[in-house]
Amino acid sequence: MDFSFTEEQMMFREQIIRFAKKEIVPRVQEHDLRGEFDFQSFRKLGDFGILGLHFPEELGGSNADVVTSVLAGEALGEAGVDGGLTLAYGAHTFLCGDTIFAHGTDSQREKYIPKLASGEWIGCMGLTEPAAGSDVAAISTRAEKRGDRYILNGNKMFITNGPVADVAVVYAKIGKDLKHAGISTFIVEKGTAGFSTGKNLIKMGVRASHTSELIFEDCEIPEENLIGQEGAGFLMAMQTVEWDRSALLAPFIGGMTYVLKKCARYAKERYQFGRPIAEFQAIKHKLADIKIFIEAARSLTYRIAWCKDQGRPLNHLEAAVAKLFIGDWSLKPANDAMVLHGGYGYCHEYEVERYFRDSRLAPIGGGTSEITKMIISKLI
Numbered sequence: 001m002d003f004s005f006t007e008e009q010m011m012f013r014e015q016i017i018r019f020a021k022k023e024i025v026p027r028v029q030e031h032d033l034r035g036e037f038d039f040q041s042f043r044k045l046g047d048f049g050i051l052g053l054h055f056p057e058e059l060g061g062s063n064a065d066v067v068t069s070v071l072a073g074e075a076l077g078e079a080g081v082d083g084g085l086t087l088a089y090g091a092h093t094f095l096c097g098d099t100i101f102a103h104g105t106d107s108q109r110e111k112y113i114p115k116l117a118s119g120e121w122i123g124c125m126g127l128t129e130p131a132a133g134s135d136v137a138a139i140s141t142r143a144e145k146r147g148d149r150y151i152l153n154g155n156k157m158f159i160t161n162g163p164v165a166d167v168a169v170v171y172a173k174i175g176k177d178l179k180h181a182g183i184s185t186f187i188v189e190k191g192t193a194g195f196s197t198g199k200n201l202i203k204m205g206v207r208a209s210h211t212s213e214l215i216f217e218d219c220e221i222p223e224e225n226l227i228g229q230e231g232a233g234f235l236m237a238m239q240t241v242e243w244d245r246s247a248l249l250a251p252f253i254g255g256m257t258y259v260l261k262k263c264a265r266y267a268k269e270r271y272q273f274g275r276p277i278a279e280f281q282a283i284k285h286k287l288a289d290i291k292i293f294i295e296a297a298r299s300l301t302y303r304i305a306w307c308k309d310q311g312r313p314l315n316h317l318e319a320a321v322a323k324l325f326i327g328d329w330s331l332k333p334a335n336d337a338m339v340l341h342g343g344y345g346y347c348h349e350y351e352v353e354r355y356f357r358d359s360r361l362a363p364i365g366g367g368t369s370e371i372t373k374m375i376i377s378k379l380i
Contacts, residue, residue: 005067005071009067009068009071012068012071012072013071013072013074013075014075016048016050016072016075016076016079017075017078017079019044019048019079020075020076020079020080020081021079021080023041023044024038024041024044024045024076024079024081024085025079025080025081027040027041028080028081028082028085028208029348029349029351029354031082031084031085031207031208032082032084032207032208032354033207033348035200035202035203035207035208036208037084037088037163037164037208037209037210038085038208039164041081041085042085042088042089042119042122043119044119045085045089045119046117046118046119046120047118047119049061049062050072050076050089051089051092051093051097051116051117051118051119052093052097052113052114052116052117052118053068053069053072053093054066054068054069054098055097055101055113055117059101059109059110059113059114059117060113060114060117060118061113061117065309066247066305066306066308066309067302067305067306067309069247069305070247070250070301070302070305071250072250073086073089073090073247073248073250073251073254074250074251074253074254074257074298075254076089076251076254077250077251077252077253077254077255077256077257077258078254078255078257078258079254079258080255080258080351081251081255082206082208082354082358083205083206083209083251083252083255083354083355083358083361084205084206084207084208084209084358085208085209086251086252086255087160087206087209087248087251087361088122088160088161088208088209088210089251090243090247090248090251091123091124091125091160091161091248092116092122092123092124092161093116093123093247094240094243094247094248095123095124095125095160095169095240095243095248096116096123096124096125096161096165096167096168096169097112097113097116097117097123098240098243099125099169099185099227099236099240100112100113100116100169100187100227101113102236102239103185103227103228103232103236104187104227104228105224107224108187108224108225108227112167112187115166115167116167121166121167122161122164122165122166122167123161123165123166123167123168123169124159124160124161124162124165124167124168124169124214125159125160125168125169125170125240126141126156126159126162126168126169126170126171126188126214127139127156127171127237128156128157128158128159129141129154129155129156129157130155130157130213133158133368134367134368134370134371135371136171136180136183136234136237137179137180137183137234139154139171139172139173139183140154140173141153141154141155141156141170141171141172141173141216142154142172142173142174143172143173143174143184143186143221144174145174145223148222148223149220149221149222149223150172150174150186150220150221150222150223150225150226151218151219151220151221152170152172152186152188152194152195152216152218152219152220152221153216153217153218153219154172154216155213155214155215155216156170156213156214157213157214158201158211159197159211159212159213159214160209160210160211161209161210161211162197162198162210162211162212162213162214163197163198163199163200163210163211163212164210165190165197166189166190167187167188167189167190168187168188168189168190168195168214169185169186169187169227170185170186170187170188170214170216171183171184171185171186171233171237172184172186172216172233174230174231178231180234181231181234182231183231183233183234183237184226184227184228184229184230184231184232184233185226185227185228185232185233185236185237186221186225186226186227187221187225187227188216188219188221188225192219192220192221193219193220194216194217194218194219194220195214195215195216195219196214196215196217197212197213197214197215198212198213198214198215199212200212204357204360204361205354205357205358205359205360205361206357206358206361207357238316241316241319241366241367247305248366249297249301249322249323249326249362250301252326252330252358252359252362253294253297253298253301253326255355255358256290256293256294256297256330256333256334256355257294258351259290259333259334259337259351259352259355260287260290260291260294260337262337262351262352263286263287263290263337263340263341263352264278264287266340266341267283267287267340270342277340283340286336286337286339286340287340289332289333289336290333290336290337293329293330293332293333294333296325296329297322297325297326297329297330300318300321300322300325300326301322301326303318303322304318304319304322316375316379317376317379317380320367320372320375320376320379321376323366323367323372324369324372324373324376326362327362327363327364327369327372328362328363328369330359330362331359331360331362331363334352334355334356334358334359335356337352337355337356338352338353338355338356340352
């Protein structure tokens with residue numbers, strides 16, 4: 001297992017950091033404070049090639065491997081890009097776009113992937129429901145086949161990009177009492193009759209990422225918008241989870257590297273009792289703990305990426321371990337970074353406050369820590 005990066009990958013990483021610092025980061029605090037989705041920055045991610053990085057060139061991508069895709073996400077976080085924009089990017093590219101690319105027909109790929117890769121269209125994934133989150137088999141959204149169409153009825157909740165998406169990958173059950181076996185996957189475009197979205201939810205963190213309910217009321221979907229076969233949706237969702245627990249985590253890890261640099265700089269500049277606080281053992285320990293978390297999280301995340309590049313189709317155990325570790329253990333370094341800054345760390349002008357809020361999503365999104373522990377225990 002080789003975790004070294006090629007010269008090209010390292011150059012690409014530096015290019016992303018320079019691009020993000022110049023084109024995106026100057027607006028980050030403003031959009032987070034206002035809770036606004038940054039359409040301009042999102043389009044720039046598409047122009048730079050990040051949104052379609054791992055898709056084939058003929059579909060508007062760069063045919064990059066998984067490790068490079070994870071490296072790109074980490075670079076965005078390390079540059080200082082907010083968790084809201086990187087979450088929107090992850091949901092768009094991996095939860096929506098990759099599901100269509102990996103399981104869709106040639107016509108579905110040709111229709112949607114170029115628009116998603118360029119950022120012309122924004123994508124989302126509709127799986128979680130008001131009464132079904134970690135328990136995927138409990139979803140109640142239904143799809144009934146009528147002639148050459150499917151009729152969707154139900155609601156999805158906490159959907160990243162929901163209010164701004166042009167296309168959604170939606171999971172619904174066909175038949176009754178089939179649990180996992182009845183789940184199927186559909187492509188639903190904005191403007192389809194019977195499809196609407198709820199209001200943008202005001203969240204504690206990742207505020208520049210818009211989140212809402214998806215509502216289906218006798219929503220008619222042409223049969224060509226079924227992804228794969230009927231009943232294959234649960235497996236698609238599980239494969240998507242690997243992206244959720246690797247590529248989507250990478251920007252957060254990069255963000256902690258950004259925060260660590262901020263903390264180290266502040267600790268050398270902030271004087272108390274006649275000397276910089278960096279000389280106090282308690283501060284040194286906080287900095288060391290943040291660094292330890294970053295290195296462990298990076299190793300777990302890149303291991304999943306490496307496994308996917310080696311052709312291992314399912315890496316549930318590795319993905320679950322990475323998700324649980326990063327989700328649960330990220331709270332302490334995020335808190336330490338804020339406390340290290342004292343009163344300033346509690347103010348919006350100092351970015352550690354934003355990272356503290358954003359980190360609270362990690363143990364919840366993509367599967368709660370309690371459910372993740374159940375998955376790990378089952379697999380071992």
